């Protein structure tokens with residue numbers, strides 16, 4: 210049995226398991242890897258291959274894999290109190306401790322926390338909170354949330370409606386009406402034209418002001434954005450962007466929502482992306498790095514002003530999940546935050562490994578396929594182009610970034626691909642040597658993509674190539 214265990218797993222997976230964000234036919238034809246173990250920044254598959262995880266799972270395993278302390282904290286909590294809820298005038302020590310700790314690290318005036326199981330549920334909750342807040346303030350028409358193209362805010366009916374990655378919509382007749390409208394996001398490389406990044410940052414932010422004026426401020430409840438885009442392509446905002454967004458939100462009495470699901474918990478070199486970019490959020494969504502993926506826990510941070518109104522005048526808040534503030538996931542999150550703090554992983558990203566990673570990634574700019582390398586902290590994207598000078602994109606069917614990703618995977622590195630971008634988000638514990646390995650594999654993969662493009666080019670005698 211052992212010898213053919215991989216085959217057995219694959220057969221039963223295909224028979225019974227539906228995969229997220231996967232094409233069934235592709236899974237059958239190309240197969241998949243069975244990941245069985247992980248330690249530090251490395252995954253191990255069922256054939257004993259070691260793979261450098263350049264994505265920290267799905268942007269989440271900030272402290273790296275294989276932390277016994279987390280397993281011990283989880284075991285202790287399961288023995289002491291495996292479950293109790295926080296409905297109906299009850300609470301538990303782990304949820305109290307976690308909310309308290311979060312209030313110390315989130316930007317002011319975010320001091321109140323509600324817990325969910327996923328980032329999608331966090332953003333769903335935020336949509337409900339925005340409506341609840343404006344209803345209480347007697348401004349019942351302030352409902353629409355302005356979101357941005359390329360945004361990823363989740364996959365539930367409502368959070369997918371906020372998302373601006375439009376291929377998420379048609380299969381389920383989304384977006385739902387009345388939830389969101391989308392504006393251009395700060396994607397300087399593709400939309401900046403001849404403007405400097407700073408000029409373009411102002412222009413992209415003013416798209417919010419134009420939208421508010423078009424809809425009427427009385428109809429706009431909030432604006433939502435990821436401090437730095439994640440899944441949409443790691444577009445780093447020009448320095449002028451968020452200060453202008455702050456101003457516009459204040460001027461028109463529009464709530465500002467920071468989706469910190471990817472940027473939170475050290476990824477950008479501060480606890481939150483809001484601190485890196487001077488964002489002044491009224492509400493924030495967080496997930497992923499809160500538990501470093503060791504448990505499904507996410508949540509919403511709420512400002513003193515909004516929480517004060519709800520608590521004093523809101524009556525019963527008719528909302529909550531069975532597992533909101535689950536003692537096990539809260540205990541795991543607390544231990545994770547303790548590790549991030551004790552090892553100063555946030556400072557490490559800001560002052561040491563982050564700048565090193567950005568410097569080494571930046572060397573890829575010399576590659577003939579690379580149009581731009583962008584990033585902050587331990588978040589980066591490489592944008593591939595057919596022509597460097599004109600930034601001409603490849604035709605969609607070329608799938609260059611996907612091809613590079615497949616080469617990388619076969620050569621021991623996980624990275625992500627969207628459009629012509631490859632994306633990177635390694636554990637915050639990655640060493641300099643591991644960064645060197647990562648950059649080396651990426652560079653060799655781009656060489657191979659380039660060779661393949663040249664051999665596929667019309668008129669080229671592809672038989673001459675190996």
Ligand code: PXG
Nearest residue numbers: 267327328329361362363439440468470471
């Ligand atoms: N907001 C942001 C910014 C995210 O990146 C969510 C909300 C939703 O979180 P949940 O926990 O519901 O998944 C996300 C999730 C990818 C990928 O392929 C990205 C995410 C999830 C799954 C895959 O890059 N981001």
